Amino acid sequence: MIDIQKIREDSKAVIERYQVRNFNASDLVRRIKELDARRREAQQELDSTLADANATARKIGELFKSGKRDEAEPLKEQSADLKKRSKKLQEEMDAVTHELQELMTNLPMLPHPSVPAGNTEEDNEVIREEGEMPQLPESAKAHWELAARYDLIDFAAGTKVTGAGFPVYKGKGAVLQRALISFFLEEAGKAGYTEYQPPLMVNAESAYGTGQLPDKDGQMYHVASDDLYLIPTSEVPITNIFRDTIMEENELPVKCTAYSVCFRREAGSYGKDVRGLNRLHQFDKVEIVQVAHPDTSYEVLDEMVDYVAGLLEKLELPFRVARLCGGDLGFASALTYDMEVYSAGQKRWLEVSSISNFETYQAQRMKLRFRPAEGKNRLAHTLNGSALALPRVMAALLENNQTADGIRVPAILHKYTGFDMIQ
């Protein structure tokens, strides 16, 4: 949710900025402005009515105490009237507030000035490209073929046991997966992130706090009997740890990392994009989350991008970093960098990380604030990124390192896997 103050101050600028997202906010903003004005009017009226009622009640109390009960009788009537009126005003105000709130949640985060305009992926701005592209023969295989050949992943078994999109990792495939998790967590620890193991299900308040609800309702698995949601990413439970808190300024930034299984319904996905490990309903991910001071949150964002780039370098994977254009930007994000690795068997770029600064979007919803040295409490900024999502990293590792003798395991992982070749 954006700060309504921005709309009060300069609604034109707000509407203009939204155009980067191709989001026409003019009607919405106009109605918000109206409602906001009405709300404040209503509150003033309500407050003064309540003030009268309070004063009257106090007077009655005094009269009772001094034994002048009969004098209190007319005041009682007056008080009853005031009560009736304030009740009505309260209802009006609640209605307006509720509507205003609802409209506000329909506004996406304001994009950062550096966000390029545009509609689709095509308009994303590649700002960095690193690593050596693997030179493979024409006969190079996609990871699902390699997985079958070396018995690393049993897609059919997963389909039988659960359904499509729930792969079964096996043997060295399972070990490699575990090795990657250990590697990512250990690196995050070295970089100052505190490791967490969060719940894999969250309640509706948490899903609302990070913005999964109400916007992306259909994307999460919902356990109806207990009204809980399977997490689509550990961002949700981790960030919500800080919901409804006021931190001390010197506690910022808070750096958290967590490994978790992630569940996504991916309703509507189909086709070649979903082959193999490319898109799953259940996958593993190590996430990094930071709660940052608003004055330095973009430095934090850069730091996170550099950190993830470092991981990819260590894994010897060629990658590129793209700044998402307005049309591709998530609802809650002010600025997002996507990290993609080149997967040589499929000859395509695979997104393995998405690193975003949500500024106050989540903080506003979850009332995550801090106490500055001077002045009023301020909303913190929240950021997060994958570091990294496992399946596509796995896909790229398998594809890029295939040789006639088997699949080579990058040196950095040897101490976690205990083997250096998959044969």
Next chain:
RNA sequence: GGAGAGGUGGCCGAGUGGUCGAAGGCGCACGCCUGGAAAGCGUGUAUCCGCCUAAAGCGGAUCAAGGGUUCGAAUCCCUUUCUCUCCGCCA
């Protein structure tokens, strides 16, 4: 799942119808004291909204949440929810 107890400020804890946003203590901050520290003394110490862009000031709301009784509710009633204890079940 069954039985009982209870949710008050950063924490502990008092408060059973009026002047209670709430005693007292702890913690924390600042000041005094000290060679320095501890102790001691003093002062301050919740959040949100509005008047007002801000400070001061004023008004409103908040004692788990929602509703009710009453002129007036932290206090009485109802519902929901959470926590704790005992029993049952169980990784």
